[in-house]
Amino acid sequence: MLTRRKLAVSTAAFALAAGFTGAAHAQQKTVIEFWHGLPQPLGGQLEQVVKSFNESQDKVQVNPTFKGSYPETMQAAIAAFRAGNAPHVVQMFEVGTATMLSAGPAIKPVHQLMSETGSGLDAAAYIPAVRGYYSSKDGKMMALPFNSSTTITFYNKDAFQKAGLDPNRPPATWPEVADAARKLKAAGVTCPMTFSWPTWTQFEQVGALHDKPFASEANGFGGLNATLKINDPFFVKHLQTLIDLQKEGALRYGGRDNAADSLFPSGECAMIQASSGLRGRIVKEAKFNWGAAPLPYWPDAISSPKNSIIGGAAFWVMTSPKRTADEYKAVAAFFSHLARPEVDAKWHMDTGYVPVTLQGFELAKKEGFYDKNPGAEVPAEQLTRTATTENTMGLRLGNLPEIRNIIQEEMEKAFQGQQTAQQALDNAVKRGDTVLRNFERANKN
């Protein structure tokens, strides 16, 4: 009992002392609260980036705080805003974009922040597929892109060798993928292929690559009245192919979200379509030769595929009744630092996220990163290989996380044989459209 009391007293004293030093700091430095959603080890690397900014100047102090996973960070930010106490900057995953944009007065668009504070942040420096995702309809940057990824294919070269496939020539089209998967199966591989983030990799990316709309109104960029387009014959055929491959035992459904990630580094699955951010884990865990390749495409639907779209997160500036002009200026300084090519390139090389600026990509090239790490350039090349169209800018759909879940649910029922690909996608569109209509109603001004 005595020890507990002692502990309480010393904790209180410590908190008090910490409070005083904090206050003392605040007199000289503008303190910026920054909430992020990256778990270790990535969270620690992000905090290092923040630390390098704090040490680079003496006017601003950025305090990074880990708030849980992306959805949890989003919840925390929304709750804090409702309580009038939002952080200055919050990291938000890409599917939360429409929700953030519809928040109106809760956020300060980055282009507005930059023009108000006279900071020289150049939106054109960003890779178009990255910039597009976080831009308004008229092309103004609404959030600062930071950790972006995209989907690529990782494949097991040893398994390819065993199956009599050329380990240096990964399959480029879906028919070739199916063929390779069957050969792998025949060679005794129990899981020839799988994919993570089922809706992101099999619908959002597949749509972008083939220049097919995921939703109307330019994938939602055109307005809140968008409807889903994924029961189009093209997507139905794609899903049917996946179901057929699964029935043959040439493909394994690895579960929702990133549940399938572990199947590749463990050597279980010979091919995986997953986030480029998986690279770090593969480097660390895989005990076989592996390669990275762009996503396959359907040659009967498009002769050469378009750019893929991004995943990952961006930084949003939030408002609060008490916020001062000085604080916004400090945020702008922080953002300008993050946009520097050295910072971008270092983050990319350290983590496996793609470089978000063109100069960052160039710098990584110049430093010879891709010569030492073959395949590391695949995601950035895939993102930049064509000019973006309205189908490859990304998605701007309200409650996209919910729609992703709906598609996953309907896909799972189809993989179980409870319904056909057509029925699954018809149901997904019907349920998804209800979600979109509710979002439209709740967010119209």
Add this chain to the structure above:
Amino acid sequence: MQRRVIFDNRALPYLLLAPQVAVTLIFFIWPAAQALWQSVHLQDAFGLRSQFVGLENFESVLSDPNYLETVKTTIIFSASVTVLSLASALGLAVMADSKIRAASAYKTLLIWPYALAPAVAAVLWMFIFNPDIGILGRALNNLGYAWDYRLNDGQALTMVILAASWKQVSYNFIFFLAGLQAIPRSVLEAASIDGAGAVRRFWTITFPLLSPTTFFLLVVNIVYAFFETFGTIHALTHGGPGKATETLIFRVYQDGVVNHDLGGSSAQSVILMVIVIALTAIQFRFVERKVHYS
């Protein structure tokens, strides 16, 4: 006999009641009122725009065929968890109550699972049954049985039922054991002398005398199956595959926290509140009549 009012201070009784009233107001009445208020509104995630929509949220929830499926899943899930965890706990308690060697070690081991957080327990189950990394999951597949709860409705539901029941067995076990030990030995001995066998003794004496404990546990277990199994389901299946393991409480979380549909989620909470009040009322009104309190 003296009939004197001992506490003539008028304020004191209110003062003594105040903490309890405050706790009830803050932690029960206020959130419940909030849920009621939000269930008749349509609101965006940030709470910037809110409009009164009457009973529309209830209407859309109740007309959603998926919601009715979820109700069905919840009934199957709750009934299975309650029956399974009560029956196995009773069986174990009867065995631990008989005179065996190292009984206290068994008791301790049986109580252990209760100390685990639901999510931790779920992760343990995952390490056993995951078809890729689980020991038994892999073994099943190697034996030629296609085990994959990520794609098979029945397997997924069976697994969450087992995991949720396993977690509750300890709690039930403690109460059953205490109940068993409170049964007077003399009654059982008298029955033995009269020639009643172990089975007959159990069903005619032990089980009826345990009825207050059983009734209490029945209420507790149904509430547990409804509300506290969220962590287990969340960590094991996320309500999938399809919606095969989505219970009512899981959907409230999914719609409210993940999908930012506060109105719909609140409407579901209100419905859930009504269901639980009704269930409890039914139990106390009809089941309790069969309970024998000594």
